[in-house]
Amino acid sequence: MGISDRKEREKEELRERILSAAKSLFLEKGIEKTSIRNIADQIEYSPGIIYHYFKDKNEIFHALHQGGFRQLMDKMSVLASVRNPLERLKAMGSIYVRFAMENPDMYDLMFIKEAPIDHVASSEHDDWKEGGGTFNYLRLTIRECIAQGNFQGHDEEALSYLIWSAVHGMVSLHIRKRCEVICSDRQTNIVADGLEEFFKMLDRL
Amino acid sequence: MGISDRKEREKEELRERILSAAKSLFLEKGIEKTSIRNIADQIEYSPGIIYHYFKDKNEIFHALHQGGFRQLMDKMSVLASVRNPLERLKAMGSIYVRFAMENPDMYDLMFIKEAPIDHVASSEHDDWKEGGGTFNYLRLTIRECIAQGNFQGHDEEALSYLIWSAVHGMVSLHIRKRCEVICSDRQTNIVADGLEEFFKMLDRL
């Protein structure tokens, strides 16, 4: 049936249009100030239509947040060329931080906001598989480091979490504007400086 | 004038009643789901009255968030008895993490949410002095550690930020439910385990 195929395509197309309208509005105004009516205006449909494509507002932002993980995973792909696991681990940190600084709103959505994760919790698949992929890559890299003799006496799982937490902490304090306590002439570069400091720590471990 | 004194007291009392109603509602329902009308209902006044005591909703939650910093600062006071700066630094981390785990909503308000900090930005005093006090204490402790020979080759300001970030990262990933990527049998204790791992790192630095 070619006709139902076309219908399927058209349906998918509108879904995509909703998503891209939501994304552009979200990036310029934030999640809270992007309303269903805003999105409907942008795509020139009535607000009600959106509920035929998404269960609720959270589901829209959960879909965007999935796209963010694809984006991040993509940036991580260059790491395959880095042989030394410790070097790869540091490169991973740099990529992670750069992604967060260049896409602060997307990072916020992926790792800070409660909205998309609430949707995960209330849906059938209770595992947060989007984040799981990148974390697993981190864990494997750290495993290689340990196998190579680094991080002696450390626990793989807890160390992975700690390392993730350190970079997440730095970028999230910055994104959520808690860095004003830092010495004013250091503020502009504090995230990069903090990361450097972290690399020094990892080297001496 | 005893009468205007009493009026002053009554005004202050109502302000306090608004604040405590806001706090209890906030702690059980979260900031977004606590409405001005909810607060007004609780204190048995009309919604409009609240605007004679607070400029807007953000100002209410900024006041609560200030209370949180007093609470945290208070818990930190036991640190005065710890002589060794490295031990004091670690004890500080423990207190910080415990505070966050025991008062997750208050921690969220203080270090994660954008609402109260938006109020700071839009008010006359653009410095975030509530957070500044505790951070300064961290900085001084680290300065002592460096003076004692610890953390050689590290920069005081950047290291302070990194250490804060590490603990903030761990608790905020937990509070915002991003820990589901962690091996399921490790999840319940992951924050404590991560902190232990961090202490090991600091010891070997």
Added chain:
DNA sequence: TGGATTATTAAACACTGTTTAATTACATTT
């Protein structure tokens, strides 16, 4: 062309933060 199905909308519901003008309460002065 008629009937069934689907897509789309308008309208309503129950909320939200905030502002306005009107009202009540009360201390002070006549």
Added chain:
DNA sequence: AAATGTAATTAAACAGTGTTTAATAATCCA
């Protein structure tokens, strides 16, 4: 004790929100 002025308090409105419902428009199939 009555009138006045001031401060506290409220009711009502405004413009917005997410979401659901029933009605309408468009489309496909027999």
